Amino acid sequence: MSDRYQAPLPHQADTIAAIATALGEGGISVIRISGPKAAEVVARGFRGKHSLEGAATHTAHYGSFTDRDGKEIDEVVVTLFREPHSYTGETVVELSCHGGPFVTRRILGALVEAGARHADPGEFTKRAFLHGKLDLAQAEAVADLIRSQSDLAHRASFEQLQGKLSSEIRLLRDALIQIIGLLEVELDFVEEGLEFVDRQKLTNLLQEAISKTGRLASTFTTGKIIRDGIRVVLAGAPNVGKSSILNSLLAEERAIVTDIPGTTRDVIEEGIIVDGLAVRLIDTAGVRTAESIVEAEGVRRSERQIENCDVLLLVLDSSRHLEEIDLAHSNRLLTSLKRPEAPCILVLNKSDLTSRLTSRELVDIEAFAGLKRITVSAVNGHGLENLRLALVDAVGMRKGWSGEGGALVTHRRHHDALRRAQGELSRAMDSLVAGASNDFLSVDIRAALDSLGEIVGAVTTDDILEDIFSKFCIGK
Ligand SMILES: Nc1nc2c(ncn2[C@@H]2O[C@H](COP(=O)(O)OP(=O)(O)OP(=O)(O)O)[C@@H](O)[C@H]2O)c(=O)[nH]1
Ligand SMILES: [Mg+2]
Structure with missing residues (x-):
């Protein structure tokens, strides 16, 4: 099984641009540009001491930004992150200008004229996911972190962004892969009538996976309240x-x-x-x-x-x-x-x-x-x-939630996938008890592995991605 979703290769992607800060009057606005031609596109309008195209990664450059006719729009600072050391994993330029909607939109317009495309909602984070910078649960946490309005919601989303939920899912999946491994090794020897995996051990491993999956799913009662x-x-x-x-x-x-x-x-x-x-x-x-x-x-x-x-x-x-x-x-x-x-x-x-x-x-x-x-x-x-x-x-939150202990499930999507996995594992357990053959068991355990994989995006479809990232704001 492939363990990472294979989408159209982002390496062949175009260069996207969007205003990354909230539109309004403020100190500065930031426009984010990502893609293979990010540096080139910005270089068309940037007038600084050094050329941007030859600049090293993680450097900031002061200069002015001009439109296609060479007319100056604003003074800017551009920060360059070369592939793969950036948020999206592609070359990223972050251009800071004075924070006014008119100026910011004009610069964005000039960037589009220079060859960038307006980014879709969540497209930067989607690219980060496709490049393996974040898994899907972490990508969803980015949106939650931005929207969080309370201390607990903030902490829960930050933990998810840091990978707390993802690593528990990984452990669960590893445990299932181990069980499948045991079953399949035995399958190779089935013709000789050998059964060398202790049924009791198998039962214990499966039981443990079922309980852990159920326990994680049950944190959603608290997680939902904290997030929403x-x-x-x-x-x-x-x-x-x-x-x-x-x-x-x-x-x-x-x-x-x-x-x-x-x-x-x-x-x-x-x-x-x-x-x-x-x-x-x-x-x-x-x-x-x-x-x-x-x-x-x-x-x-x-x-x-x-x-x-x-x-x-x-x-x-x-x-x-x-x-x-x-x-x-x-x-x-x-x-x-x-x-x-x-x-x-x-x-x-x-x-x-x-x-x-x-x-x-x-x-x-x-x-x-x-x-x-x-x-x-x-x-x-x-x-x-x-x-x-x-x-x-x-709502049962008097003692609050300390953030210590295990991961917290805050999304219905994750909860539903965990419950599905739990059901599939329980079916496998029934088959085990009934003495069914190993390949029979394997089918259900593999299904559970896929259900868990959906949470982190190891298994996913374009529809799931579309659904998740379309809820993001533009520029994220
Ligand atoms: N003494 C006293 N008067 C109160 C108290 N709470 C509200 N009132 C008064 O009761 C009246 C109605 O208050 P509202 O808050 O408008 O009541 P409401 O339930 O929102 O009324 P509706 O919007 O009409 O359904 C007002 O004259 C308030 O000043 C209270 O604790 N003590
Ligand atoms: Mg009233």
């Missing part, structure tokens, strides 16, 4: 103080608050960080029998948010008794929660006012049975810290 953060929906009857709680948690007056029921009509979403974890807070319209079309749409939107949230905060106003209508709302909200595993917390707001909503009243309500209760005041801040911690607790 948690979605927390604030829901409840009108006027209970949902928007006020959102504002207090954000420490800014983001949502409009009034004493008129039905103030919030659309969904408001903002992010905070709790214990290093990204939390998306979603404020919704108070659910009631919507009187106007606008409100009715707001209510529908709230319900849609609740359907796919990670934690539901059901807010009640503790300064008044529960009424029939509150119960009807709460029940309706709780039934919108399509994922029964998503935890729901009862938030008793307005604790600064005289409490009328007694525990007694709540205990009797069946729909609230077993729900965690937190008393807060959006006005004086009482209980808000508890609420913040309860969010992290609710």
Whole structure:
């Protein structure tokens, strides 16, 4: 089996260019050029002390950059990385100019006129993968690292970029290759009726591979939360103080608050960080029998948010008794929660006012049975810290994730491949127990080897690559 994906050879690739920094006004912008003619293409417009074409790798050169007619566009610094010692593995030039969109685009335009092609999204990283600079899991980590918004997400993506997941996959694949080796050696002697691989040893090796694969796949529960953060929906009857709680948690007056029921009509979403974890807070319209079309749409939107949230905060106003209508709302909200595993917390707001909503009243309500209760005041801040911690607790992340120990699976693609491999290995185990022949076993173990190979890109298809790299930004 070939162990590296054979794509159209990047050696025959053309030279690509793209703006690598975010487009906007800033100190500098960087344009990245990669390909066999990178130095040549840049040299057409570069006017410096020395010629770029003869320059050594890992050198920086100051000069000006001109358009095709020799008109100067800007002062630039170009850094040259000669093949294979670069991000992509090809010759790469990074051209820094003044950070304005107009100037940057003009230089990019001049580079294209000089023979470069506009890069596709993720094409630099794709080339890095095709040249073996990164494996596929590491390439995916590049996009995650760029997008990370919390300490944990950053650490998880950085570890993946450094190869922590890849090396665990490699160990697993090596173990499978060892088993296949044992089975195939024996196959050579089958005609002589020899069986010299101890079945018990084979069972143990296979069992170990199954457990390790399963254990790695199960880290996805944590990994998904770390990478994507948690979605927390604030829901409840009108006027209970949902928007006020959102504002207090954000420490800014983001949502409009009034004493008129039905103030919030659309969904408001903002992010905070709790214990290093990204939390998306979603404020919704108070659910009631919507009187106007606008409100009715707001209510529908709230319900849609609740359907796919990670934690539901059901807010009640503790300064008044529960009424029939509150119960009807709460029940309706709780039934919108399509994922029964998503935890729901009862938030008793307005604790600064005289409490009328007694525990007694709540205990009797069946729909609230077993729900965690937190008393807060959006006005004086009482209980808000508890609420913040309860969010992290609710998704099982109170102790956090230390980054120590084994690798973490943060992508559904990796998780699915691991589960597939686990299934294939379990099938092989069944065959082993049933006394099936070695080639029978080998087929399933090879399939598992391929499934694991998909994670790091040792086995892949153009479709998988297209799917992964098209999600990158241009210039990455
Ligand atoms: N005393 C007191 N008043 C509060 C508290 N939280 C909110 N309020 C008041 O309750 C009223 C409604 O607050 P909102 O935050 O707009 O309530 P909401 O649940 O978002 O209401 P809708 O958007 O209409 O569904 C406002 O007058 C707030 O000032 C609180 O903790 N204590
Ligand atoms: Mg509101």
